[in-house]
Amino acid sequence: MTLNSIPTGVLIAVLITAAVIDMKHHRLPNSLTASAALLGITMQCWLLGGSGFLNGLAGFFTGLLLFLPFYAMHWMGAGDVKLMAAVGTFLGWPDSLLAVALTTGTGSIAALGLLAAQGGLTDYGRRYGLMAKCLFCTGKVAYVPPAPEESSSLLFPYALAIALGTLATLAWVGRLDPFIATLGGFVHA
Numbered sequence: 001m002t003l004n005s006i007p008t009g010v011l012i013a014v015l016i017t018a019a020v021i022d023m024k025h026h027r028l029p030n031s032l033t034a035s036a037a038l039l040g041i042t043m044q045c046w047l048l049g050g051s052g053f054l055n056g057l058a059g060f061f062t063g064l065l066l067f068l069p070f071y072a073m074h075w076m077g078a079g080d081v082k083l084m085a086a087v088g089t090f091l092g093w094p095d096s097l098l099a100v101a102l103t104t105g106t107g108s109i110a111a112l113g114l115l116a117a118q119g120g121l122t123d124y125g126r127r128y129g130l131m132a133k134c135l136f137c138t139g140k141v142a143y144v145p146p147a148p149e150e151s152s153s154l155l156f157p158y159a160l161a162i163a164l165g166t167l168a169t170l171a172w173v174g175r176l177d178p179f180i181a182t183l184g185g186f187v188h189a
Contacts, residue, residue: 007043008170008179011090014039015163018083022159028079033086040089052092059088059096066100073143080158087166095173102172103165110161123147 014036022028037060044052063084070076084103088096115121127144134142170176 004047004175005179005181007040007047007090008175010039010043011036011087011166011170012179014086014090015159015166018159019157019163022079022157026155026157027077028083028159030079030082033079033082036083036086037089040086044089044092055092056089058093059091060085061088062093062096063088063100066097076158080162083159083162087162091166091169095169098172099166099169101165102168103162106165106168107156107158107161110164111156114156 014032018028018032018036021032041053041056041060044056046052048055063086064081067076067081067084071078071081084100087099091099112121115124123146127146130144131142134140167176170179
């Protein structure tokens with residue numbers, strides 16, 4: 001087992017745990033996100049020393065600051081923001097930026113797919129069309145919240161999107177292959 005595959009394995013375990021909890025309870029506990037962030041920073045320090053600490057911290061703030069606007073607009077919960085920040089501690093900079101981008105894309109596609117499957121895509125488009133019309137006609141931004149019965153007001157377990165976006169990032173930057181090879185060594189042993 002290589003030392004670099006240990007943080008990847010821990011991160012994957014955190015992602016699976018978070019996705020399962022979020023799908024079941026639609027909440028992510030602070031104990032999970034905080035302990036994951038501490039583990040990520042600790043592992044960065046263990047592998048890279050002081051530069052690992054700074055790299056993990058940069059990843060933390062990348063995930064946190066880029067997801068905060070989504071929380072402010074009520075598009076996701078605080079637990080999702082904290083999970084993305086914790087993921088950033090494992091990935092560091094600039095991989096955390098890629099994870100945010102891939103997660104955002106994955107989450108958007110999944111949310112639109114869920115809306116379409118539940119027949120709510122038309123209502124969603126109508127609301128955002130009204131907001132765009134208001135912006136163009138008045139120059140002011142106005143948010144039109146979904147009606148309680150609309151599909152877009154349903155909870156979406158965004159930890160699943162974070163897991164998929166992060167796994168895609170791990171594959172893209174080549175950190176998934178050594179982890180899989182390590183697992184293969186255990187299976188064949």
